[in-house]
Amino acid sequence: MDAKSLILLDLKETRRRFIKAASCIPDRFIHWQPDAAALSVGQMVRHVLEHDYYWYMILTEQRLPTEEEMAPMQDRPYTSMQDEVERSEVHHARFLSYVESLDVRTFETVLIRWPHRPIERCLGDALERKSYHDAVHTGQLLQYMRMLQISRPDIWD
Numbered sequence: 001m002d003a004k005s006l007i008l009l010d011l012k013e014t015r016r017r018f019i020k021a022a023s024c025i026p027d028r029f030i031h032w033q034p035d036a037a038a039l040s041v042g043q044m045v046r047h048v049l050e051h052d053y054y055w056y057m058i059l060t061e062q063r064l065p066t067e068e069e070m071a072p073m074q075d076r077p078y079t080s081m082q083d084e085v086e087r088s089e090v091h092h093a094r095f096l097s098y099v100e101s102l103d104v105r106t107f108e109t110v111l112i113r114w115p116h117r118p119i120e121r122c123l124g125d126a127l128e129r130k131s132y133h134d135a136v137h138t139g140q141l142l143q144y145m146r147m148l149q150i151s152r153p154d155i156w157d
Helices: 003-022 041-061 067-074 081-101 123-148
Strands: 111-113 120-122
Touching (some): 003 081
Antiparallel strands (some): 111 120
16 A cells, blocks of 8 residues: 555545544533533534644645635534534545645655744645644544543544
8 A cells, every 4th residue: 555545544534533432422411521621522522523624725726725714614603513514524535635746755854834823834734734633633522522421433443
């Protein structure tokens, strides 16, 4: 398997496992948060799912989305996990399509600069950080589920 295939597999698997965890949380807990400084369940789910849009903008336009561009996603109420997943699918598909279009040689030659932080990474490294981001939040969701005393899915299938 080449680097692009591995990165795509990683991106798809971290997303699948995140959704598997999120889908097991009853919607009545969507506003639950472990403390006042933490993200609620719904906020964390939306954060991870809309991250595809952020990353697409960073990778293709070297910028973050504007507040106006984000408003349709951020201003809507939290209703259900299924709604969050369905609304994000278009962004996830576009992000994966972009990654699929890349020439694997650019993974080491294209430098990605984060517009909001003093970070620069090669494209391949940046894409792996996206997977890591989603995986970290999957672990957080599983911890939330433990605190809520609800069954956790086996994400290691």
